[in-house]
Amino acid sequence: MIANIKIRRATLRDALNLTVLRQQVWIATYATEGIREEFSQYVLSSYTPAKMQLLLESNDRVLLIAEIDDHLVGYVEIAFSNQCPIDPAFGPEICVLYVLERFLGQGIGYQLLTEAEKTILDQGAKRVWLDSYYENERALSFYERQGFKRVGTSYFEEMKSKYENVVMMKELGK
Numbered sequence: 001m002i003a004n005i006k007i008r009r010a011t012l013r014d015a016l017n018l019t020v021l022r023q024q025v026w027i028a029t030y031a032t033e034g035i036r037e038e039f040s041q042y043v044l045s046s047y048t049p050a051k052m053q054l055l056l057e058s059n060d061r062v063l064l065i066a067e068i069d070d071h072l073v074g075y076v077e078i079a080f081s082n083q084c085p086i087d088p089a090f091g092p093e094i095c096v097l098y099v100l101e102r103f104l105g106q107g108i109g110y111q112l113l114t115e116a117e118k119t120i121l122d123q124g125a126k127r128v129w130l131d132s133y134y135e136n137e138r139a140l141s142f143y144e145r146q147g148f149k150r151v152g153t154s155y156f157e158e159m160k161s162k163y164e165n166v167v168m169m170k171e172l173g174k
Contacts (some may be wrong), residue, residue, distance in 0.1 A: 005108060007115045010063035010075065015052040017072040018063070023047045025098040029136055030163070038161060064115050066099070066108045074099035076112040078119060084129045086152040086167050091127040092120050097139075104138070113146055121172050128172060131165035143168050 010018060023043050031039050055061050060081045066074040077096040084090035094116055099108045120128050131154050132139045144150075148168040156163040 004068055005073075005111060006067045007064055007111055008067070010056055010065045012053055012056050014063075014065055014072065015049045015056060018056075018065070018075060019047050019049045019052045021072055021075065021098060021100065022052070022096070025100065028101055029133060029139075032135070061095075062116075062119055064112060064119070066112050068103075073103045074108045074112055076116045078116050080123065080125075084167065084169075085131075085154040086129075086169075089127075090129040090169055091125040092123070092129075094128060094130040097130070109142060110146070117170075117172055126172055127169060129167060129169045131167045134164040134166050140166055140168075146170070 082093040148170045152167040
């Protein structure tokens with residue numbers, strides 16, 4: 001575990017760095033066979049500084065970032081009103097938990113997830129859900145080690161493609 005990691009709530013000043021981190025991790029996760037036009041169009045239209053600013057200004061979202069020596073290395077995004085495709089009563093969603101690949105396995109994801117769960121509990125919720133790409137075994141294994149259970153399947157659709165995700169849920173405060 002890294003000793004000098006700092007977890008804090010993201011601010012508007014973080015929008016540009018969060019945009020780049022999100023683009024990089026998304027491509028590394030989904031473009032496992034390389035880049036194609038569909039991916040480029042999605043990433044360049046969906047992950048922009050303007051859209052990141054909207055997320056940061058949202059009353060429904062909390063973004064926590066992980067920094068090492070003032071360098072962004074990961075972040076977690078919590079949405080308090082997204083509905084789970086399996087059961088709308090599941091509670092808040094962890095929409096994104098991204099850590100730059102170079103920093104994986106160093107406890108950053110664990111620290112971000114722990115802080116996200118505290119934030120969710122502070123808001124009065126007792127359960128949390130997320131979905132993760134079904135081929136991302138590293139992420140699925142990580143979430144299972146943190147107490148998440150596989151409860152179903154959802155799909156991410158973009159242009160002409162459909163991507164399977166595993167829906168996971170965790171009871172908090174136990």
